[in-house]
Every structure is written in C-alpha cells, then in structure tokens.
Amino acid sequence: MTDDAHGTAIRVERPAKTLRELALDKVREAILNGYFRPGDRLVERDLCAQLGVSRTIVREVLRHLESEGLVANLPNKGPIVAQLNHDEAKQIYEIRGALEGMAARLCAEQRNPAIADALDKSLEDIRNSYRDKDMAGVLAHTSSFYQTLFSMVDRHIAWGVVNLLTVRINHLRSMTIKTQNRDVQGPVQMARIVDAIRRGDGEGAYQAAMQHVASASAIAQAVLSGRQPID
Amino acid sequence: MTDDAHGTAIRVERPAKTLRELALDKVREAILNGYFRPGDRLVERDLCAQLGVSRTIVREVLRHLESEGLVANLPNKGPIVAQLNHDEAKQIYEIRGALEGMAARLCAEQRNPAIADALDKSLEDIRNSYRDKDMAGVLAHTSSFYQTLFSMVDRHIAWGVVNLLTVRINHLRSMTIKTQNRDVQGPVQMARIVDAIRRGDGEGAYQAAMQHVASASAIAQAVLSGRQPID
DNA sequence: TACCATATTATGGCCTACCAAGATTATGCA
DNA sequence: TGCATAATCTTGGTAGGCCATAATATGGTA
Numbered sequence: 001m002t003d004d005a006h007g008t009a010i011r012v013e014r015p016a017k018t019l020r021e022l023a024l025d026k027v028r029e030a031i032l033n034g035y036f037r038p039g040d041r042l043v044e045r046d047l048c049a050q051l052g053v054s055r056t057i058v059r060e061v062l063r064h065l066e067s068e069g070l071v072a073n074l075p076n077k078g079p080i081v082a083q084l085n086h087d088e089a090k091q092i093y094e095i096r097g098a099l100e101g102m103a104a105r106l107c108a109e110q111r112n113p114a115i116a117d118a119l120d121k122s123l124e125d126i127r128n129s130y131r132d133k134d135m136a137g138v139l140a141h142t143s144s145f146y147q148t149l150f151s152m153v154d155r156h157i158a159w160g161v162v163n164l165l166t167v168r169i170n171h172l173r174s175m176t177i178k179t180q181n182r183d184v185q186g187p188v189q190m191a192r193i194v195d196a197i198r199r200g201d202g203e204g205a206y207q208a209a210m211q212h213v214a215s216a217s218a219i220a221q222a223v224l225s226g227r228q229p230i231d
Numbered sequence: 232m233t234d235d236a237h238g239t240a241i242r243v244e245r246p247a248k249t250l251r252e253l254a255l256d257k258v259r260e261a262i263l264n265g266y267f268r269p270g271d272r273l274v275e276r277d278l279c280a281q282l283g284v285s286r287t288i289v290r291e292v293l294r295h296l297e298s299e300g301l302v303a304n305l306p307n308k309g310p311i312v313a314q315l316n317h318d319e320a321k322q323i324y325e326i327r328g329a330l331e332g333m334a335a336r337l338c339a340e341q342r343n344p345a346i347a348d349a350l351d352k353s354l355e356d357i358r359n360s361y362r363d364k365d366m367a368g369v370l371a372h373t374s375s376f377y378q379t380l381f382s383m384v385d386r387h388i389a390w391g392v393v394n395l396l397t398v399r400i401n402h403l404r405s406m407t408i409k410t411q412n413r414d415v416q417g418p419v420q421m422a423r424i425v426d427a428i429r430r431g432d433g434e435g436a437y438q439a440a441m442q443h444v445a446s447a448s449a450i451a452q453a454v455l456s457g458r459q460p461i462d
Numbered sequence: 463t464a465c466c467a468t469a470t471t472a473t474g475g476c477c478t479a480c481c482a483a484g485a486t487t488a489t490g491c492a
Numbered sequence: 493t494g495c496a497t498a499a500t501c502t503t504g505g506t507a508g509g510c511c512a513t514a515a516t517a518t519g520g521t522a
Contacts, residue, residue, distance in 0.1 A: 054507070067295055286478090465522085474514105481506080
C-alpha cells in the first residue's frame, strides 16, 4: 500500500533473475560465442555439471532454446546445437528486411526529429566501434540502432521477432561486419535510412532499410559459400 | 541395415509423441478454446492433477507456452494466461500483413499456375465452410490458404513466425470471421490476392494481402472496443 | 576369422519427494 | 478494532531414482 502510494518510479530493478534465466543466458551465450558448435550434442547431465544446476533447470533451458531455434531436438537422440543452412539464413534476412523496412517507414511517417537524432547517435557509436576495431561493439550498437527504430514507433512485438531471428544468424552477423569495406558501406547504408526518416520519406526509408539487409544477406551467402564477396 | 536397404518410404509416422508434447497441445488447446481465460492463474500442481502428469512436464509446458506468448509469468506470483491488449493485437496484424504481403509478392513473381490453383482450392473450402456455418472449418482452411502461400515459395520460417503470432490472436480471429458480411468480404479479398498472383502482379498481390489483413485488423479493433464494426 | 546374440552403457523421458523463500490469508491477542 | 504473528499456498530449485531405447562392447560359436 504505502509503496503504491509513493509510485513505482524509483523501484529498484530487481537483479533477482531466477537461476533458470541465468542458466538460459549462459547457455545461449555459449552457443552464440561458439563454445558449443553447431551439431554438438547437449547432454543434459553434462550441462548440469557444467552449469552447476539441476536437471530440471537444464531441461527447461533446453526447451526454451529449442523454441528460439538455437537448439534442435532429434527424436531418440536428444538435443543438439541447431545448424543453419544457406536457405534458412536467407529467409531470416528476408524477414528482417520486411520488418525493418516496415519500422523504417513508420518512423519516417512519424515526422518526429527526435527519432532521426536518436538513430544518428547509434550510428555514431557504430562508426566509433569500427574505428576502434571493436567488433562486439559494432554488433551491439547495430542492434541498438534497430531497437531504436522499432521502439520509437512502439513496435515491441516486431522487435521481439527480429531479435529472436537475429540470434540465429549471430555468427553470420559477426562475419559480415568484418568483410572488406563493410565498415564504410554499412554505416553509409544506415545513414540513408536515417536521412529518409528525417525527410519524412516513408518509401525511401523502407527501400533503404530493405537494401541494407539485402546487402548483408548477400555477404552472408558469400561467406557461407566459403568465398569472400566480390564487393 | 535391412530396413535402410528397403528405404524409408513406408516408414510409419511415429505417433510416439512424448507426454510433454501431448500435454503442451492439451494446454495450448485449452487456452485457445477458452477453457482457460486470459488472466486465469495456471497453478502448477492443479495442472498436474488435471493433466495427470508430473510437475516436471507441467513446468516445461508452461515455459514453452511462455515463449509462445500465450502465458505470462508474473514475478513472485506465477504463470497466468496472457492477456492481449488492443495495441498488441494491432501489432500482430501489422506483422502478418508485412509477411503475408511478402509471400504473396513472391508467389506472383514465381509465375507458376499451380500456385494460384492450389490457393483457389483452399478458397473454395473456405466458401463451403462459410456456407455450412462451419466456423472451425473457416479458420482451418484460412490457415491452410496462408500456409500454401508460404510453402509454395519455401518460406517455412516466415510461416512459422506467422503461425506463432496467429495463435495469440486466435480468439480475435474466431470473432472477426463471424462478423457481418465477412463471409462475403473475406473470400472476395482473398480472391483478389489469387488473381494478382495468377496475373504475375507482385505489387498487386502484396497490396491485396496487406489489405485483407488490414480489414481483419480493423474488425478486430472494433470487436475489442466492444462495438460491432460499422461495415 | 567372421558373425551373430547378448550384456553394458549412455541418455532422455518421466516421476516422487523434499526444502526454501516470498506472498497471502488466517488467527489470536492486546 | 487493529496489529502482529502464524499458518498456508505456491513457485523456484534440488536430489535421486525408474524405465525405455539406442549405441556400443563383449563374448561365444560356426
């Protein structure tokens, strides 16, 4: 009661994540950073030992990652780290294009200068990270750029979908941003999105966002084919 | 060995779903058909008793449904059936529009008459179901229509996303298809999609698909506001 | 030696029982 | 009546065990 009367503005953000959430993050992270490789078996009892938690937790975590698409469950064999093929990667980029394009269009139609300003800030962070060869930073700030795109027009569900799909192509992302010229081309393409938004040009923003994803997809396909992109 | 030598053509499709999958389907179905209403608490031990399975299973099922967005987990209170507000429903329809529009465009660009034929067949099923006042059939065949749209161009990931989002607005779907004139308007709009695909008109197919979802969304908003649509 | 049938092991699916901690409700006393 | 304390409910988490199946090792026989 008294608490409610005082509002919840300064409520401390409970760091009290459950053990399950902690374990989930750990395992997801382990898959994303390559500690577990695609195709690796994820033996429940081994994970219990490695994580120091009970099987209950491990099983829930595996189920969760399964629904995220990071883990596949072979019948009568058990869970393995999911493998992504060319085609699926392409489909994921395509979906991102559709949704990010949609969000970009909505941002442009909002005619709110604060949006473009916020995006510019993320873009600046990305450029700095490229300059410092901080590739983890590039990824993080790129995510932040897109999160801004979605959250500025209150599309948190679409952002959730994009985010969910993005983790599955995480390793591709880290490879595409390292390819030749991407440090220049990437930001240039993203700046086009911001420009269109600032102009209030919905269709232009849509096209620019689509094009950015399309070029990332092309690079990813090249990487997956084992050859470097022609550029 | 001998089995493999004979191929796998007649392999029996394992009905051997795990207990967990069975329970998952049961609970999901119970939520979708309204046995559990939005906001209802889902007490683990009660579910154990009702389903006749252990807490292990129930917990995994609840986690899974949580990641599907059908169940929400209140900290220190436990899981409840997720409630969908206006805005989220609108967002989901919007995403469906973007993805179904994308799929429709791809179908049109395929220039394969078989696609339009297959869609026409689903459309016929929908009309028949409407005629017989078989609303469950309408929903099923509508899903089948869209599944065709995605699977004909091998976009199973996008279909998965649409499917995932669709269960969350299931109750809205059953209400929208029952509104006045929807039995005529719905099929007419879908026929426009098929026509555009048959003509190879990608942009037209995209627009038609978007429009179909948009009108469903508008009806849903009206239903959510408590009033019937003006039509 | 080659081969087949039988243990053994590894592992997932599933269960019961238990404890701790937080929230809620009941209870009893001043 | 009002407040503090106790009982209860429920989830988070643990431990350990049972069973079924698949893969692997083992050993005996032709």
